[in-house]
Amino acid sequence: MEQLGWLPAADEWADLRRIRNEFTHEYPESTIERFERLDLALKSAHRLVEIIESVGEKIIKRFPVEGIVVSTG
Numbered sequence: 001m002e003q004l005g006w007l008p009a010a011d012e013w014a015d016l017r018r019i020r021n022e023f024t025h026e027y028p029e030s031t032i033e034r035f036e037r038l039d040l041a042l043k044s045a046h047r048l049v050e051i052i053e054s055v056g057e058k059i060i061k062r063f064p065v066e067g068i069v070v071s072t073g
Helices: 010-025 031-062
Strands: none
Touching: 010 031
């Protein structure tokens, strides 16, 4: 999907997956490290939402359905 321009660089997608997996499966003991991971997860979630919205817009443009309008911002 990266080659089609639907997803950002494969490296960024891999980083988002890695961050998700670390957040889900690793449990740091330090409060500071837990906060840092939570902060990174939240920032990553915002980026993921941007990607999902972009892909959704591309899907609607590529496969138009009568009555569905793409928001322009």
